[in-house]
Amino acid sequence: MDMIGSSISIDGTKVKANASSIQSKSSDALEKEIDKILKESIETDKHEDEIYGDSTPYHIPEELVDRKKRLEKIKAAKKKLDEEKLKKINITDNDARIMKHKDGSKKPSYNCQVAVDEKEQIIVAADVVNEENDLHQIEPMIQNVKNTLGYKPTIVLADAGYFSYGNLEFLQEEGIDAYIPDNFYKAEKEGKTRKFRKSLFTYDEEKDCYYCPAAFEIPFTRIQKRKGEPDLRFYVCSYCSQCVLKNACTMSEKRTITRDPREHLMENMRAKLNTEKGTEKYQKRMSTVEPVFGQMKQDRGV
16 A cells, blocks of 8 residues: 555553552562461361361352462562562562553553554554653564565664663664664754763764863773673773863763763764754654554553
């Protein structure tokens, strides 16, 4: 029907699970409830023995049946909580996770992902995950799009929740033209940062140093090892005490700048987003994917 183009927007929205918030409990709370149920069951058994003696009643009392079912649910939840090393688990729905919604409330929820084609707002991929943030959803969603359409999109738009160097590397390897701002892009562009933002410092690749807004050289000083990530490089300024701009730059004795070896990916992305074409493309994200969530949640009450 020619309703699909080649540019998609990816986004996630929180949807409350069919479970009560008060049923989300920590390991200690589950242990206490297990002890309480067992204690109450022993007391009930004792009371039944006093009534029936050695004879057997025709049916198990309803409160014992309920307690047994409850105990089984709690034990299953406790097992999953320990195996997956979770802080809390919901007894009614073990897979739901406590997530913060836009109104500030925290509820057992799921993170619902959609990829929407720009042309006619058609959903070309969908998924439901129990990770609260969207950081790890780019790769699986691109794969979902491929499974649906039989080909990968040429353009992908997503908000800062999807930004990571790993995601940018993946999209680059896939040959997909991505428009994803980093977490500080908007604040820095609008000048909402309290101190001199990092983007005001110029990196000299040849000398492996930074230059601050006052033109002082900030040399490389040390490396921080990171598990599963490339080493982080530290650059520390030695001239802060002499600088008239210090109060606008840092509250510390010396201004420190860190650099990830993949930082050029972020710098290139910012440069692309700052162009007229980049700004125009990224703005289409809101009018592509946001209306889909509006139709689901506001109009259909999901």
